[in-house]
Each structure stands twice: as structure tokens, then as C-alpha cells.
Amino acid sequence: MEKLCEFVKDLPDTAKAVEFGVYPESVNELNGDYVFMAKDEEADVIVATGKAQELFEGERVTCGAGAYVVAPKTHKNANALRAAFPFTAPVQVLKKTRTFGVGDRLGIAAPGHIRVFKDYDAYPILAQQSIRELNLTERTYEDVLDAASFYVFRDGYKRGFGADGDHLKKPEEIEYALSLGFSMITLDCSEHIRGGVETMTHDELAKTELPAGMAERYLGKTFTVEGEDLVFDEDELRRCYLIYGEALTFASGIYDKYFRKGGAKADFEISIDETATPTSPLQHYFVANELTREGVDIATMAPRFCGEFQKGVDYIGDLAQFERELKTHAAIARHFGYKLSIHSGSDKFSTFKLIGKYTKGNFHVKTAGTNWLEAMRAVATARPALYREIHEYALSMFAEAKKFYHVTTDLTKIPALDTLSDAELPSLFTQNDARQLIHITYGFILTVKDEAGNYRFKDRLYKFWREEEDVYSDMLYAHIGKHLALLYEGFQK
Numbered sequence: 001m002e003k004l005c006e007f008v009k010d011l012p013d014t015a016k017a018v019e020f021g022v023y024p025e026s027v028n029e030l031n032g033d034y035v036f037m038a039k040d041e042e043a044d045v046i047v048a049t050g051k052a053q054e055l056f057e058g059e060r061v062t063c064g065a066g067a068y069v070v071a072p073k074t075h076k077n078a079n080a081l082r083a084a085f086p087f088t089a090p091v092q093v094l095k096k097t098r099t100f101g102v103g104d105r106l107g108i109a110a111p112g113h114i115r116v117f118k119d120y121d122a123y124p125i126l127a128q129q130s131i132r133e134l135n136l137t138e139r140t141y142e143d144v145l146d147a148a149s150f151y152v153f154r155d156g157y158k159r160g161f162g163a164d165g166d167h168l169k170k171p172e173e174i175e176y177a178l179s180l181g182f183s184m185i186t187l188d189c190s191e192h193i194r195g196g197v198e199t200m201t202h203d204e205l206a207k208t209e210l211p212a213g214m215a216e217r218y219l220g221k222t223f224t225v226e227g228e229d230l231v232f233d234e235d236e237l238r239r240c241y242l243i244y245g246e247a248l249t250f251a252s253g254i255y256d257k258y259f260r261k262g263g264a265k266a267d268f269e270i271s272i273d274e275t276a277t278p279t280s281p282l283q284h285y286f287v288a289n290e291l292t293r294e295g296v297d298i299a300t301m302a303p304r305f306c307g308e309f310q311k312g313v314d315y316i317g318d319l320a321q322f323e324r325e326l327k328t329h330a331a332i333a334r335h336f337g338y339k340l341s342i343h344s345g346s347d348k349f350s351t352f353k354l355i356g357k358y359t360k361g362n363f364h365v366k367t368a369g370t371n372w373l374e375a376m377r378a379v380a381t382a383r384p385a386l387y388r389e390i391h392e393y394a395l396s397m398f399a400e401a402k403k404f405y406h407v408t409t410d411l412t413k414i415p416a417l418d419t420l421s422d423a424e425l426p427s428l429f430t431q432n433d434a435r436q437l438i439h440i441t442y443g444f445i446l447t448v449k450d451e452a453g454n455y456r457f458k459d460r461l462y463k464f465w466r467e468e469e470d471v472y473s474d475m476l477y478a479h480i481g482k483h484l485a486l487l488y489e490g491f492q493k
């Protein structure tokens with residue numbers, strides 16, 4: 001990296017940045033010295049001059065009277081970067097008017113995402129991963145966070161971004177995310193939500209004893225939310241309590257420990273979406289009202305909407321019913337002072353305008369693996385032979401992958417690969433069954449090894465993504481941009 005001598009000598013003049021492989025928007029001054037990022041053969045590196053050299057561990061280069069350090073993208077250097085440049089650390093953005101969770105399953109999606117959020121005022125959650133995703137991709141929260149920080153620095157995104165410990169279920173998972181500075185925790189209450197209650201008879205329900213005071217709080221009353229009346233009868237109240245009672249105790253216990261007493265500098269989201277039956281508006285009101293009584297301050301709540309929000313495909317279900325219920329869900333959220341959070345929001349194009357409209361532009365929408373699908377679309381477009389190999393492997397692993405995800409994929413609808421020309425391969429990403437096949441098999445694709453113990457696909461994939469960063473970035477910019485454009489069509493700024 002001696003070639004950077006001349007660039008460093010000319011600072012603060014950055015006219016020749018691109019010529020030297022320096023990312024122009026990464027050049028930042030720090031007390032008269034400079035820190036920036038440059039392309040190296042295998043990966044990008046941090047470069048720091050003057051006294052700023054002391055902040056990073058790396059290789060020192062002297063040139064003439066000056067010197068600089070070339071620092072690799074390690075966790076230690078990421079921590080140093082976050083300390084020196086606070087805009088590279090996640091901040092609490094969830095209570096801002098509009099937020100959008102993109103995550104970055106592979107640690108390479110942020111450049112495309114950042115371009116989108118330079119166009120829209122919604123704040124991005126650039127780091128967002130569930131423990132399941134971490135395990136399936138063999139990544140850590142350190143990786144996930146560091147990838148976001150490095151790209152934010154490199155591409156000069158200074159408005160602030162969030163980091164979401166997504167769908168966390170256990171105290172130790174929450175501690176892990178908080179210890180690294182994650183700025184929001186999404187508490188997944190699904191293991192504490194009781195199923196099978198919807199079909200219970202009046203006599204079965206009547207056996208349930210409600211906690212003291214609960215009947216008085218709800219029965220014989222009318223709760224009016226934005227002109228709509230919500231009334232609980234005895235059966236429905238018992239149902240609410242049976243389904244959500246334990247989840248409420250769990251959520252307020254976690255809130256108490258980490259937020260009220262623990263002073264976590266993070267926003268709190270409650271997710272009750274991963275259940276078989278939808279959250280009725282009445283149930284949503286009950287959960288919100290009980291949390292409020294307990295003094296639990298939530299920034300967002302994710303109910304389970306009617307119909308299906310399956311991964312990577314548009315909404316499945318009765319859109320008119322969805323619209324009616326969304327209207328009430330949004331009103332309830334406003335009434336209690338938090339935002340609706342819409343999970344598995346990737347590719348739900350028929351719903352976005354409605355979501356923008358009924359939330360009045362106050363929303364949190366999460367997409368998860370769609371950045372993975374776009375990465376694979378890029379492979380199908382530019383490396384057809386590699387894509388064919390992966391597709392065949394995905395088909396062989398589908399039954400196994402299906403155990404982790406609820407999808408209604410019909411493999412027989414996916415065209416046989418030998419009937420498609422190379423140029424036709426990207427069209428598979430417009431076909432729902434093919435999308436879901438690739439969507440849910442990511443863990444297998446990324447971690448499978450050959451007999452010699454080498455990754456079968458992972459290394460070739462990452463090499464390709466690095467070589468064709470612009471192809472991927474353009475695809476993500478268009479794809480996620482389409483989500484935002486439709487959401488913004490629904491409301492007046």
C-alpha cells in the first residue's frame with residue numbers, strides 16, 4: 001500500500017481519490033489528521049495518518065516525512081472507528097417517524113442500501129439479524145455490526161442508523177446484543193403465546209380465572225380508538241388472557257431487567273407475529289393496554305396480520321380484510337404512542353401503499369432475506385454456471401430447509417434448469433416458488449463443504465460479490481427503492 005504516499009501527501013485534496021483506489025466519501029478529518037478507506041486486493045482497508053495512526057492496529061508505512069497505518073477490518077479496528085467517528089456506531093432511531101429494517105445477511109449489502117437511504121428520509125436499520133440467521137450463516141453479532149460500521153464510514157452515510165437484535169428469545173441473547181451496542185431489541189414472545197385458544201368453547205374458557213382487577217378493567221366498557229369502538233365480552237377477554245398472559249409477564253420481566261433497571265440505551269420492540277393465528281385488533285388493544293399499565297415503554301409492536309407474510313413473495317390473502325384490520329391496528333398503535341412494525345415486509349408490494357396510508361407515514365417495516373435473493377439474482381445474471389450448481393443443490397436441500405420456515409413453495413412449478421438458457425436464469429427470481437427455494441436454503445448454500453473440508457460455494461460467491469459489487473448494489477438500490485417508493489406513495493409528507 002506504499003502507493004498511497006502521494007495521496008496522503010496531497011490531503012486534504014482528494015481529487016485523485018478514485019485513481020488511488022480511495023473511497024472519496026470516506027475521507028474524514030480527525031484533529032488535523034485523516035482517516036479514510038481504500039481498496040486492497042482482498043478487502044477494503046482503513047488508512048489513518050498522523051496521530052490517528054495510534055487508534056488502529058495494522059501495518060505502518062513511512063513515506064518521506066510522513067507515515068500512515070493500513071488497518072484491516074477487524075473487530076478491534078471497528079471499535080476504534082466507532083469511538084473516533086460516532087456516526088459509524090448504531091444509534092436509537094426506532095422512535096423516529098419512519099424506519100426501515102434491511103439487515104445484511106451476507107455483510108455486503110450495505111452499499112446498495114445506503115444509496116436508497118440517501119434518497120429517503122426513513123432511517124435504516126442496517127444491522128439486523130436473528131440468532132437463527134447468525135447460526136445459519138456462521139456469523140456473529142460482532143461481524144454484523146462491524147460490516148455496517150465499515151460501509152457507513154466508507155460510503156459517507158452520516159444521518160444515523162440502527163442495529164437490531166432481531167427476534168431474540170432469551171436473556172443471554174439480549175445481553176449479547178446490548179453488550180455490543182445494538183440500538184434496538186426485538187423481543188420475540190412467540191414461545192410464550194398459547195395456541196389452540198381460538199377453538200376453545202365457552203365452557204372451556206369459563207374455567208379460566210382472570211387475574212384480580214382484569215374483569216373490571218375490560219368488561220362492560222367501550223374503548224374508543226379514533227372513532228372505532230372496541231368492546232370485550234367475557235369469552236373474548238379470557239381468550240386474550242389465555243393467549244397473551246404469559247407473553248405479557250415475559251415481556252415486562254425483560255423490560256424491567258434490561259431497560260427500566262438495566263438502563264439499556266436501546267429501543268424495545270415487542271413481536272407477537274410468529275404465531276399460527278392472526279392478532280385481532282381487540283387482542284392488539286389488550287396487549288398494548290396491559291403493557292402500558294405495566295409501564296413498559298415500547299417503540300414498536302409487530303402484530304401477526306391476517307393473511308400470510310411469507311418470505312420473499314407478495315402478500316397472500318384477502319387484501320380488503322388486511323386493509324380494514326391494518327386501519328384499526330395503526331389507530332391502536334397511535335393511541336398508545338408507538339409505531340406498527342411490519343415483519344417479513346420484503347416484497348409485499350400490494351400492501352405498501354396501504355401501510356404508508358394508514359400509519360400516516362409512521363412505520364417500521366422489516367425486510368430480511370431479500371438482500372440475499374438479490375445477491376443470488378446477481379449470480380444468476382453474471383455467473384450462470386455457478387448459479388446452476390447452487391440451484392441444483394438448493395433443490396436437494398429444500399425438504400430440510402422447510403423445517404425452519406413457513407412457506408407454501410411448490411417445487412413442481414419451478415422450470416427445470418436444462419430448459420432455461422443462461423440469459424433466462426434471472427427470470428427465476430420473478431417466480432415465487434423459485435424465489436422461496438433460494439430464500440430458505442441460504443444456510444445450507446453458505447455453509448456446505450466438500451470432502452476436503454472446503455466451502456462448496458461460499459468462497460466463490462464472496463469473490464464474485466466483491467468483484468461485481470456494483471451489479472449487486474444496483475439491484476438492491478432498485479429493489480429496496482421500490483419498497484420505499486410505494487410506502488411513500490401512501491402518505492403526504
Ligand code: ZN
Pocket residue numbers: 167271273274302343344
Ligand atoms: Zn417477525
